[in-house]
Amino acid sequence: MKADAPIQPLDGNSPELDGFEIKRRPMLGFGLLMSSVIGTLAVLIYFGAWASSDRIENRAQAAGISETQVEGEWWEDGLVFACPLH
Amino acid sequence: MRNAALWFDRKFGLEEHTIAHYAWVIVAIAGVVQMVGAAIRMAFGVLVDPLVEAFGWSPGSIGLAYALMSIVTALSSPMAGWLGNRFGARRTMTAGTVLFFIGMMWTSQTKEIWELYVAYGIVFGVSQALLLVPVVPAVAAWFRRHLGLGTGIMMVSWSLGPALVVQALAVLFATVGWSQAFMVVGIVGTGTLIVILLFFKNTPEDAGKIAYGTKADDNPLITSGNVFVSTQKEFQGYVYKTNAFWNLINIHFLGCVGHAVILVGIIPLGISKGLGPLTAAGVLTTISIVSVSTRFLAPVLSEKMSPKAVMFLSFFGQGVGVFLLLTADSTLDFYIFAVVWAIPYGGEGTAFPVLIRKYFGHTPMGTTYGWQLLGAGLGMALGGVIPGMVFDITGGYTWAIILSAAFSLMGSLAIVLLENTRKQLIPNWPEMEQKPGEIPGSDLTTAEARPAGGD
Numbered sequence: 001m002k003a004d005a006p007i008q009p010l011d012g013n014s015p016e017l018d019g020f021e022i023k024r025r026p027m028l029g030f031g032l033l034m035s036s037v038i039g040t041l042a043v044l045i046y047f048g049a050w051a052s053s054d055r056i057e058n059r060a061q062a063a064g065i066s067e068t069q070v071e072g073e074w075w076e077d078g079l080v081f082a083c084p085l086h
Numbered sequence: 087m088r089n090a091a092l093w094f095d096r097k098f099g100l101e102e103h104t105i106a107h108y109a110w111v112i113v114a115i116a117g118v119v120q121m122v123g124a125a126i127r128m129a130f131g132v133l134v135d136p137l138v139e140a141f142g143w144s145p146g147s148i149g150l151a152y153a154l155m156s157i158v159t160a161l162s163s164p165m166a167g168w169l170g171n172r173f174g175a176r177r178t179m180t181a182g183t184v185l186f187f188i189g190m191m192w193t194s195q196t197k198e199i200w201e202l203y204v205a206y207g208i209v210f211g212v213s214q215a216l217l218l219v220p221v222v223p224a225v226a227a228w229f230r231r232h233l234g235l236g237t238g239i240m241m242v243s244w245s246l247g248p249a250l251v252v253q254a255l256a257v258l259f260a261t262v263g264w265s266q267a268f269m270v271v272g273i274v275g276t277g278t279l280i281v282i283l284l285f286f287k288n289t290p291e292d293a294g295k296i297a298y299g300t301k302a303d304d305n306p307l308i309t310s311g312n313v314f315v316s317t318q319k320e321f322q323g324y325v326y327k328t329n330a331f332w333n334l335i336n337i338h339f340l341g342c343v344g345h346a347v348i349l350v351g352i353i354p355l356g357i358s359k360g361l362g363p364l365t366a367a368g369v370l371t372t373i374s375i376v377s378v379s380t381r382f383l384a385p386v387l388s389e390k391m392s393p394k395a396v397m398f399l400s401f402f403g404q405g406v407g408v409f410l411l412l413t414a415d416s417t418l419d420f421y422i423f424a425v426v427w428a429i430p431y432g433g434e435g436t437a438f439p440v441l442i443r444k445y446f447g448h449t450p451m452g453t454t455y456g457w458q459l460l461g462a463g464l465g466m467a468l469g470g471v472i473p474g475m476v477f478d479i480t481g482g483y484t485w486a487i488i489l490s491a492a493f494s495l496m497g498s499l500a501i502v503l504l505e506n507t508r509k510q511l512i513p514n515w516p517e518m519e520q521k522p523g524e525i526p527g528s529d530l531t532t533a534e535a536r537p538a539g540g541d
Contacts, residue, residue, distance in 0.1 A: 029329030032500050033336040039496075040343075040468065043489065051479045 049083030052076035103235070108287070109228040109298035113236055115282045116221045117243030119179065122275040123186065123217035124244075125251040126210070126268075127155065132256050136264040143199055151207045153467060158211030160463020163219050167456020170220025171318060174288040175452075182216025183279040189213055190272025194265045217279075219459055223452040226439050227289050227309065230448070231299025234389030234440050238382040241436040245378050307448050321449050321512065328511045330445050330504055331454060334438065337397075337500045339461035341434045344404055344494030346469025347486050348411075348427070349373070352420075354473065355483045359415050372424035377432030384433030388440040397437050398501045403430025405494030411487050434494075435462070444507040469493075 056076060060067045072080070080086050130152050137148050169178045189210035196202045222240070229236045258267045287293035289309040297307075308314045325331050349370070356366030380400070388396045407427035414420050438458060442451045469490070476486040505511060 024327060026327055026329045026332050028503060029332030029336070032503065033332045033339075036336050036340060036496065036500075044468075047475055047479060047485075051475065054479060 045082050048079040049086035052079045053086050107298050108293055108295050112225055112228045113240050115286050116225050116240050118282050119217055119221050120244045121247035121251050122278055124248050128248045128252045132259050151202045154203055154207030155211040156467040158208050159214040160460050162212045162215035163459035164456040166215040166219035167452040171450045171452035175220035175224035176286050176288050178216050178220045182213045185209055185213035187272055187276040190268050194268035219456050220452055223455050228297055230297035233443050234385040237385040237439050241381040242378055245381050249374055322453055324512050333500055334458050335461035337497050338458045339465040340493045340497030342462045342465030343469040344490050345431050346466045347472045347490035350470045351473030351486050356420055365417055369420045369424045373428040376425050376428035380429050380432030381436050384437045385440050388437040393437045393441040394504055394507055398498050400430045400433035401494050401498035404434050405491045408487050408491045445511045447510050
């Protein structure tokens with residue numbers, strides 16, 4: 001159905017919405033979404049740091065030097081730095 | 087045609103339903119749009135070897151184009167949904183068709199890897215969103231009732247169509263080469279889209295018809311005009327304030343990570359356990375075929391029962407089912423897994439339109455659905471990366487299986503925390519459903535409405 005009536009004033013003239021709290025914030029839904037984002041980043045950092053450690057260790061073994069002497073790629077160092085478990 | 091459909095209705099004693107309704111034409115068009123739009127995405131794997139041979143690019147750098155396309159599609163989805171609401175699905179899909187043609191032609195002439203990234207990754211990625219996001223809300227607009235049935239049929243065609251087209255594309259790639267194949271797909275696909283979009287109508291009102299399942303005492307819905315635009319904008323502002331809006335993005339993301347890990351990893355996992363490549367591919371085919379049943383049933387049951395319950399069971403089953411893979415080491419084990427897991431997997435993603443309808447009523451769902459597909463797209467991209475990453479680190483797929491289960495089970499937990507679906511979240515919204523005679527410029531009264539299912 002088409003309705004071309006003049007646009008109604010919207011601000012301060014919201015309809016009564018029975019049972020809907022207009023001023024509420026979606027804390028639960030947004031919180032769950034953010035939890036997933038943070039959890040996913042944590043998983044990626046953990047596995048990324050694991051992979052980085054392995055790569056650095058392999059290069060160290062191949063060169064016959066200690067891991068601290070190996071110069072890692074920027075992303076390898078970053079992931080190992082970001083992960084508290086590696 | 088209409089007489090034949092009416093004869094079919096009489097012959098099979100359809101009372102509440104009829105096949106003589108334009109809504110089914112819209113569902114069929116949605117199926118073809120998906121087939122054309124998604125085919126070249128599904129067939130990307132066929133493209134890798136020819137490009138390696140022709141240009142010497144590494145498979146990893148070619149795969150980056152696919153990852154880029156997936157992410158661009160996901161990020162464009164909210165915009166595509168909004169465009170569908172604001173300008174109508176038909177115009178939005180027409181823009182998507184133009185980009186589809188440009189993307190295909192440019193990809194066919196690619197000489198440098200950056201061209202592949204721009205043409206396939208970005209141009210084709212945006213065209214995917216413009217073609218595939220607005221079509222679901224447009225189908226929903228054609229169903230006043232029985233949206234679950236319409237969604238179910240559409241989802242079946244979305245599953246079977248690409249599976250058939252991919253086989254045809256594989257033959258095309260092998261016979262005329264990748265460059266010619268892209269040109270052929272671009273020209274034939276664009277032609278097909280142009281023709282079917284001529285028959286596409288955004289809303290029943292555009293076609294001078296009434297939505298499927300409209301009853302004589304239903305108030306007519308506002309579907310266009312100034313009031314519609316302003317009301318839709320304000321309504322969407324309230325949608326953003328609901329927990330369900332954000333949680334559904336989250337749930338779609340978690341579910342897609344959960345099954346993308348399996349869909350991408352099942353063939354290499356099977357091969358690593360001693361299955362031949364063809365046998366391993368057969369496991370994936372079995373999943374595709376078996377999942378068709380619940381792709382159809384999940385939205386239908388969601389409408390009849392509780393969509394929360396159907397979605398919870400699907401997510402929970404998808405999460406628990408993957409543990410079968412931890413002990414699978416024979417062909418039989420893998421095929422048992424394929425059958426058992428495909429049932430919840432098929433129902434995992436198809437009930438979302440019904441759930442949105444339950445929560446937000448008959449307001450256009452383009453923007454809301456577009457945001458959900460952002461979550462889904464990012465989930466598919468992440469889930470696609472996990473198996474390879476885990477294998478590179480650990481030399482096996484056990485952690486990938488555990489992660490898949492964890493994401494699906496977290497999704498099922500998030501579903502439990504969704505609001506009850508018995509009541510709309512934004513109740514008594516007074517302007518989206520008007521009583522006859524209250525809308526200036528309206529020329530439709532409920533007296534014109536037909537019984538349920540009538541056209």
